Amino acid sequence: MEKQQLTDEQLKQYLPDLPKGPLDIYRKKASFDWRRMKLVYDNLNTLKLKHDIWSFMESHPLFKHTEATRVLDDERNITTKRMYTIYNEQFLRFEKIAEDPKSFQAESEAMFMFDSSLAVKVSLTFRMFSNAIQGNGRDHHFHIIEDVEKAKIGGCFALTEVSHGSNAKGMRTTATYIPEKRQFVMHSADFEAAKCWVGSLGKCATHAIVYAMLISKGKNHGLHTFVVPIRDPKTLKPYPGVIVGDLGEKIGLNGVDNGFVMFNNYHLPKEAALDKLGGVDENGDYKTPFRDPSKRFGAALGILSGGRVHITAISTYYLQKAIVIAIRYSAVRKQFGPENATEEMPVLEYQQQQIRLLPYLAATYAMKIFSVWLSFTHINMTISNFMGEDNNAAARGIELHALSSAVKPLFGWTSRDGIQNCREACGGHGYLKAAAIGDLRNDNDANCTYEGENSLLLQQTSNWLLNVWARRSTITASDSPLGSLQFLENVDQLLKTKCPWNSVAEFLEPTNLILTYKWLTAFMLKMTAEKVAKLKSEGKDNFSAKNDSQSFNAVTLSVVYGENYVLNHFYKSALEYEDVSCRNVLLKLVSLYGAFLLEKHMATLYIGGYLTGSQGSYLRDAVLRSCSLLTPEAVSLVDSLAPPDFCLKSVLGMSDGEAYKHIQDSVMTYPGSMTRPEWWRDVVYWQSYAPSKL
Amino acid sequence: MEKQQLTDEQLKQYLPDLPKGPLDIYRKKASFDWRRMKLVYDNLNTLKLKHDIWSFMESHPLFKHTEATRVLDDERNITTKRMYTIYNEQFLRFEKIAEDPKSFQAESEAMFMFDSSLAVKVSLTFRMFSNAIQGNGRDHHFHIIEDVEKAKIGGCFALTEVSHGSNAKGMRTTATYIPEKRQFVMHSADFEAAKCWVGSLGKCATHAIVYAMLISKGKNHGLHTFVVPIRDPKTLKPYPGVIVGDLGEKIGLNGVDNGFVMFNNYHLPKEAALDKLGGVDENGDYKTPFRDPSKRFGAALGILSGGRVHITAISTYYLQKAIVIAIRYSAVRKQFGPENATEEMPVLEYQQQQIRLLPYLAATYAMKIFSVWLSFTHINMTISNFMGEDNNAAARGIELHALSSAVKPLFGWTSRDGIQNCREACGGHGYLKAAAIGDLRNDNDANCTYEGENSLLLQQTSNWLLNVWARRSTITASDSPLGSLQFLENVDQLLKTKCPWNSVAEFLEPTNLILTYKWLTAFMLKMTAEKVAKLKSEGKDNFSAKNDSQSFNAVTLSVVYGENYVLNHFYKSALEYEDVSCRNVLLKLVSLYGAFLLEKHMATLYIGGYLTGSQGSYLRDAVLRSCSLLTPEAVSLVDSLAPPDFCLKSVLGMSDGEAYKHIQDSVMTYPGSMTRPEWWRDVVYWQSYAPSKL
């Protein structure tokens, strides 16, 4: 609604004209306004916020781009300085997030689009740490949050250990309570019990949220959180009893100093325990507001769901950048052409190039719209939980947990595959570091692992779905406030249906694709439930039965459940969008996204009897048809997704479309590119170090 | 045959015992001897050669591994020094290759296992350059080969231009003949016509093989090769008229100095033309032994097929390393476990972990056996061509071209996906640079692009297959000396058959899987031919009809054709292998490989009517069943594939299985890991550069 009221002038204020150049041919073909397309997920407020942050960065010398990769230590140094510099600007004060929850993601987007390490550091040092205290701490802890907010101290979040990550219950860091001293003694038995992978701990953090086994009176009460001083904020030297170090180089995100820490009988005041949800009293007796201790554990880990929601967005940012680069380049890269043609064809015109890129363009839109909504929903839920306003908070929380546990892996993997396609679709030049796709792949890679290894996270979702299936006859709308269980509506009836369509046009119709997805989701759930039941009936215990129904079943089920939700959400958002020309294009993207996803599950559609004969070939043709229908729109669609050029930092993807000029600039100015190496004698006089035997 | 005669003592000489440790549990489970398994592709000679090279490297200070990534220039420097050092040892003299063609791949394996940049540099500087002269040059050129062999000069291979890569016919570097001077003038009109991506040209090469348009008497005779002096071998300074530089950082392979070069009316003696296959005479009149000029072009490019054969092997090396790392780590990484168990389970025991790794283990064996054979076959062909011994050389050459154009992309992609699975399967620690999987991914990435962009290369194969299809009734065995067209045997009959199997056991039977592949290959070809015909009948010209049948058709067809060949070859090799216990395991790997591949094409099997009902679910169960059957063999299977630890350089994959100890060593010794950063004041006194606004 607000959107319709925005004038072109308002939009142009934050989205200036794009430079003229070789991309104009495609830009003229587009049937919609790229600025207005942005409003399907942005609003004036978010546009302004991003614009402000980017303008600041662009004008600040610390944010200048350099050609050559820095050595590790310099990369950490500059990332740290950028972190304080940007934090200091306070572009988004806490109060503003409640006013417009979308602003949270806009700020994150602005930072990730510039540099992912910077964004991750900001989030670890300030946000995740404070959130943990907010969620698990009590009044007397809140002064710590103030210190972080003033950046007097810097936080980090230490859950993972060297030999235990996914299996949090197996962790071995201990915090033993000593009533006489009112102290905890924190200890790591060996290197395998060291906390590790902790972002920002390697070099910078002064404090850590540490998960440790709380032991009191000889009893282990399980994992609890503590806020633990690591380094002296005045000198950055570790405190005695703390052995802390850096993990060294990683595949990506090298601006972030991931570290490890071991505690050697390190004494902490009783107040170090973040014990709102459970802990010991002065005497060491255990107290918790929860009757069922497993609930406490769940609630304590629940704090992580915000992380998954965030990663859903982060994966989208990476794919967003990659698809912009690959599509712009494909529009200007020409190669081959019809027999007697004077000009070669842009590679974007080739079918195989289209099928590598356009489905991921559609996916990017689906993901962008969804992840903005998910973040918005999550923040609103947090606020209303806080206010006690939501009378269905528990169900909503559980569903969000299940949904985000499905969508975080789904998006991480979609980005992984999409970025890889973008890389390859750029041919040789895509292999240049300066094309910027390699770094996106390396950074996104972490999304598949942290905050829950993808394959494992999906089993959180499938476990919930299996429970739901068992009681499906009693499920009501209030069990699914987010609507993710709608596919269970008349499910037994639904599963008896067969696909009635026999033309490409029918397989392009969004409602048909959506109906097919509904069937697929229901079938996957039924099939998985039956497999687990069969294994149990053959005598397997629950643990084995679940393990032996992971592949092709539980894991795929959760992916499909996530896809189903995202597809439905995409369709609804497209349908509701006011601007007619944008809406038409969005609906074409919905068709492509739906057909593309279904094509990957086609074998299952056949196995389940939904498809028969050669029906599937129409679905494939539908994918190809939508790709070619969307080709004329592709450049404007990525213009709408693109960050400013200085953020994209890709010689292939600049908005002026002058890829070759940027390659030339880049290679000619690369330090030392045109000079003889200093070690030229090692070539000419190689026999000086390798005496000839010839 | 020779294999059977090798004693255990002989094998142990080159394959010493593996250190005891946590991997022993799995090693004891294996049903075969890991040393003897090596002989399915190695022989005593190749084992010795690799052993000699590795022993040399291990003892030489230049080949010491350092923890931290070097800056670009240092990386180039050390790679160059290693290149001359290893070259100087002359581990494999030319004559030896003819004696045992397998030794060529063994040498390449030894180098790639240590460092891919080193191996690539050796191959570019010495081999590819000389091969081009050998293939296109005449007697008076051969002194140049001698100079390279003595390493007095260093070569490189310059085909690609900034704006033209795949479309070689569109290249714009010109070599204009001036009869008065008996000279060519080589010229690059602009940066877009610069030669680029040329490996070893950035810093080192003194000479280049340059592909340029030969112009004489105002006529363009198309692309021809020239041997062009670039830098003075005494000073390494470029000659006047040559503008040469480095492309800067790449996604991977950063020890290789890929460069660009522009020629500014650069004069070359007439002898610079490598004109065996065509060129101008003194007067500038064009002469060629070919009647049909397109044949000359084909023959000139034909020189590249050796490159594709080599990349088939290179992709295999990378996957080989990755799978060793991931499987060894999965065998020692424990996480979760049955309810009251005292110990957690190795993650290798989980179904989802198995399905991510074991199919790629099977693929590695299939690829290894195939690529050794392909290289062997290619060298034999080259030798017998040279000797004029092969009376079916043309057909063999064409088939090898088609097969290598299918298998190079297939292997590049299999490695891409396999390495990525290995990366993710190692969880958080897999993201460490020191895990070594990230670099494998980054290096392998180039395999999908160079020597023919994967998607495009596949169309070379499909074009040939479509031609074959048109004349299928007249095809005889002599059209397919390598047997890759065997799937056309009784093809019309074959395509009428339906899958008769309805049990997991039947879908595990290699011969059934092979029969299914035969059907699939034939069906893909028929479907593609029909699609092209339909498009033409709708009025499309050949260019458009081919373009519009790329996806789901031509491209997939070639992949399937390649897979079919590799699967058959794998099965035959397994069946023929003398050692019974090894053979049994190899046959299980064949089942897994076949079922895994078919599962990906299941939708097509349904569309074509081969599968009906829920038959496909047996195929999926067959994949799962083979994975679990092979789990006890997995560690010994990778022991057999593994290079020595100092080549693997992975904290997770060492043969002692002590992943945590190696992580500890690595992080504790990483330069600066335990010290306060020099820039600690930027954390503590951040307000000095970002004055507080709070």
Ligand SMILES: Cc1cc2nc3c(=O)[nH]c(=O)nc-3n(C[C@H](O)[C@H](O)[C@H](O)COP(=O)(O)OP(=O)(O)OC[C@H]3O[C@@H](n4cnc5c(N)ncnc54)[C@H](O)[C@@H]3O)c2cc1C
């Ligand atoms: C860049 C990065 C930053 C990080 N930052 C932080 C941080 O700030 N703080 C922090 O505490 N941690 C952090 N981590 C750690 C991260 O959260 C863990 O690595 C992650 O949760 C995965 O756990 P893991 O490493 O134990 O994987 P593992 O559980 O060891 O996974 C290894 C393999 O085993 C499989 N597997 C394990 N159990 C099962 C099962 N039951 N069934 C099937 N398969 C199974 C997994 O699927 C995976 O394939 C970070 C990690 C990275 C890479």
Ligand SMILES: Cc1cc2nc3c(=O)[nH]c(=O)nc-3n(C[C@H](O)[C@H](O)[C@H](O)COP(=O)(O)OP(=O)(O)OC[C@H]3O[C@@H](n4cnc5c(N)ncnc54)[C@H](O)[C@@H]3O)c2cc1C
């Ligand atoms: C690490 C590395 C080393 C190299 N070393 C050398 C070297 O030593 N010497 C040398 O000469 N070159 C070298 N190259 C260059 C390499 O050979 C080319 O990059 C490669 O052949 C791909 O060509 P391209 O870059 O023109 O890709 P493009 O043709 O530009 O490909 C871009 C995209 O367009 C698509 N496309 C193009 N035409 C069509 C079509 N007709 N139908 C469908 N899709 C199409 C491609 O599939 C691809 O997705 C190297 C490259 C790399 C990355």
